[in-house]
Amino acid sequence: MEIVLSLAIGVLSASGIWLILRPRSFQVIVGLCLLSYAVNLFIFSMGRLTLSAPAIMPKGGFVDPTRYADPLPQALVLTAIVISFATTALFLVVMIASRGFTGTDHVDGREREQP
Amino acid sequence: MSQHLIIAPILIPFVAGALMLLYDDRQRAAKFWLSLMSTALTLVVAVALLLRAKAGAAEGAENIGFYLLGDWAAPMAIVLVLDHLAAMMLLLTSVLALASLVYARASWHRQGQHYFSLFQFLLVGLNGAFLTGDLFNLFVFFEVLLAASYGLLLHGSGQVRVRAGLHYIAINLAASLLLLLGISLIYGVTGTLNMAHLASMMPDIDAANRPLLQMGLALMGVAFLVKAGIWPLSFWLPNAYMAAAAPVGAMFAIMTKVGIYVILRLTMLLFAAGSGASAGLGAGLLIGLGMATVVFGVLGVLASQSLGRIAAHAVILSSGTMLAVIGLALAGGGEWMLAGALHYMVASTLAAGALFLMVEPMSRDDGGIAAMLALTAEIYGAKANPPVEDEGPDGPAIAAGPALLAACFALCLLALAGLPPMPGFIGKLTMIQGVFDTAATSPWLSWSFVALLLVSGFATLIGLARIGIQTFWANDDRDSPVMAMEIAPIMALIAVLAVISIESEAVLRYTDRTAQALHQTSRYAQGVLAAPRADEQPTPPEDDR
Numbered sequence: 001m002e003i004v005l006s007l008a009i010g011v012l013s014a015s016g017i018w019l020i021l022r023p024r025s026f027q028v029i030v031g032l033c034l035l036s037y038a039v040n041l042f043i044f045s046m047g048r049l050t051l052s053a054p055a056i057m058p059k060g061g062f063v064d065p066t067r068y069a070d071p072l073p074q075a076l077v078l079t080a081i082v083i084s085f086a087t088t089a090l091f092l093v094v095m096i097a098s099r100g101f102t103g104t105d106h107v108d109g110r111e112r113e114q115p
Numbered sequence: 116m117s118q119h120l121i122i123a124p125i126l127i128p129f130v131a132g133a134l135m136l137l138y139d140d141r142q143r144a145a146k147f148w149l150s151l152m153s154t155a156l157t158l159v160v161a162v163a164l165l166l167r168a169k170a171g172a173a174e175g176a177e178n179i180g181f182y183l184l185g186d187w188a189a190p191m192a193i194v195l196v197l198d199h200l201a202a203m204m205l206l207l208t209s210v211l212a213l214a215s216l217v218y219a220r221a222s223w224h225r226q227g228q229h230y231f232s233l234f235q236f237l238l239v240g241l242n243g244a245f246l247t248g249d250l251f252n253l254f255v256f257f258e259v260l261l262a263a264s265y266g267l268l269l270h271g272s273g274q275v276r277v278r279a280g281l282h283y284i285a286i287n288l289a290a291s292l293l294l295l296l297g298i299s300l301i302y303g304v305t306g307t308l309n310m311a312h313l314a315s316m317m318p319d320i321d322a323a324n325r326p327l328l329q330m331g332l333a334l335m336g337v338a339f340l341v342k343a344g345i346w347p348l349s350f351w352l353p354n355a356y357m358a359a360a361a362p363v364g365a366m367f368a369i370m371t372k373v374g375i376y377v378i379l380r381l382t383m384l385l386f387a388a389g390s391g392a393s394a395g396l397g398a399g400l401l402i403g404l405g406m407a408t409v410v411f412g413v414l415g416v417l418a419s420q421s422l423g424r425i426a427a428h429a430v431i432l433s434s435g436t437m438l439a440v441i442g443l444a445l446a447g448g449g450e451w452m453l454a455g456a457l458h459y460m461v462a463s464t465l466a467a468g469a470l471f472l473m474v475e476p477m478s479r480d481d482g483g484i485a486a487m488l489a490l491t492a493e494i495y496g497a498k499a500n501p502p503v504e505d506e507g508p509d510g511p512a513i514a515a516g517p518a519l520l521a522a523c524f525a526l527c528l529l530a531l532a533g534l535p536p537m538p539g540f541i542g543k544l545t546m547i548q549g550v551f552d553t554a555a556t557s558p559w560l561s562w563s564f565v566a567l568l569l570v571s572g573f574a575t576l577i578g579l580a581r582i583g584i585q586t587f588w589a590n591d592d593r594d595s596p597v598m599a600m601e602i603a604p605i606m607a608l609i610a611v612l613a614v615i616s617i618e619s620e621a622v623l624r625y626t627d628r629t630a631q632a633l634h635q636t637s638r639y640a641q642g643v644l645a646a647p648r649a650d651e652q653p654t655p656p657e658d659d660r
Contacts, residue, residue, distance in 0.1 A: 032289070035292050073302065087284070091281075094280050107281065108278070
């Protein structure tokens with residue numbers, strides 16, 4: 001399971017970084033989305049990987065913490081998802097405004113002159 | 116009641132900003148007064164908190180105030196921490212905010228929607244970032260201030276702003292992802308997000324996990340260095356700061372200082388002398404890159420042709436100086452130098468803010484984009500709205516405006532260049548004294564730092580004097596009006612600078628205590644972890660030992 005997860009994070013972040021460095025604003029926004037998926041998976045994995053372990057402990061009595069998943073990274077990842085979703089939406093709006101102002105989807109607002 | 120005062124700088128602007136969202140933008144006058152009340156109240160609270168932090172130190176008692184959110188014990192939940200540094204940054208923010216807010220009343224708030232709400236949310240993020248003692252909470256407040264700053268940067272719209280905004284948002288989104296990676300890695304290794312808890316765990320991290328932890332901290336550091344505008348990561352900064360509306364630019368002058376603040380707080384907490392194998396981590400890098408940033412700022416100031424660009428590079432200069440000093444302090448540079456640097460930071464932030472506010476009145480008859488926008492908006496604004504709500508164009512123009520503006524510009528120039536009557540001089544002098552007093556750094560390094568400090572002051576003098584001559588002396592037909600609403604906040608900022616200069620002994624004593632407190636890592640860490648809960652302790656927390 002570890003190797004699958006780390007491969008997934010690695011592929012997502014590699015694609016994300018490649019796309020961020022591209023000149024079209026659509027590629028940049030897709031790259032940022034992929035990167036944020038990679039980061040979210042990474043945060044999630046920081047609570048250690050457990051199979052079918054609940055995150056919420058029952059009330060009262062002795063509780064063996066090793067049989068439960070760490071709830072904190074799950075809470076953190078929820079916050080991170082919401083924030084990155086909101087800022088990506090804002091970025092999309094700015095991107096569309098820039099497209100409207102400049103008439104091109106280049107991130108610098110103008111095409112590079114071809115030699 | 117008084118222990119709840121610590122959370123007030125977050126709650127006051129939050130409530131005011133949320134309240135203003137309920138009304139549409141026809142109520143602008145009311146919104147302005149509400150924002151003014153909220154910002155003034157925050158200023159009063161910041162002064163009260165500063166006095167509290169100062170009084171605690173004078174009595175020899177615990178000088179750190181705590182606020183346990185939800186009344187959970189310290190490492191379990193988020194804690195707000197008020198110490199010397201946090202109180203100083205709060206006060207600096209609210210002084211600058213008040214000036215910027217009054218300035219925005221002149222014309223800028225009409226250029227788009229929800230200016231005042233965004234402004235208040237920016238204050239929430241700034242104050243929260245200065246107060247929090249928890250890494251993830253720091254990320255959240257950071258996002259709050261970034262989200263508000265995206266809106267403020269785009270305020271007024273136009274092609275230049277949208278393009279700069281696109282770059283600014285992309286850079287900051289990427290930096291935020293790095294920050295998240297760093298924070299989660301730290302949590303994965305140590306199992307805590309509380310800064311104080313982390314600091315007390317630092318000496319005992321086992322050797323196998325230490326590289327992972329240091330990598331997490333380094334990732335976080337990169338994110339904050341982007342924000343602080345360190346050299347290879349600062350190319351976004353001048354364009355974004357120049358494109359922003361004048362009052363927004365003034366607020367952005369403190370936003371780089373958030374990065375500086377976090378770097379200062381975390382390096383002094385986590386990489387202090389007592390932190391085992393991680394002691395002094397990154398000191399050389401901070402010194403080198405900080406000095407490179409100063410060089411970049413010097414070149415930028417000399418090469419710039421417009422005042423806005425010079426102001427942006429002055430911000431970079433001040434950031435670079437601070438980062439180099441933090442690196443030197445981390446390498447064992449001593450408290451006195453850090454005290455001078457903090458004094459310098461206060462003065463240079465206020466002066467840079469004042470400079471951003473002066474850009475528009477000074478370049479109005481140059482036909483700059485911002486000036487044209489402002490003038491057309493004044494014309495259309497006066498026609499479109501009956502004078503019931505927006506009473507004409509923004510208060511009276513004053514006859515002596517240009518002369519006052521020139522005087523303010525000259526004083527601001529002296530403050531930024533670090534020349535005697537203004538407080539920038541005292542900060543720089545103290546830094547130079549401090550760097551020669553210590554034996555921790557090599558003489559070669561000390562001399563090159565001092566040389567850079569002096570050269571940067573000289574370059575600022577040349578760059579700004581050139582613009583001043585072009586604007587005030589070489590320009591015969593200068594008859595554009597200077598609004599009272601515009602000149603008043605600039606004069607207020609200059610007056611604050613003058614007060615700092617006159618009372619420089621008191622200010623320096625305060626920053627010296629701040630530097631000492633920053634070096635006493637264990638006091639912070641143990642204080643936070645021992646902060647009593649409300650039901651255990653009826654007296655305010657800071658009276659407890």
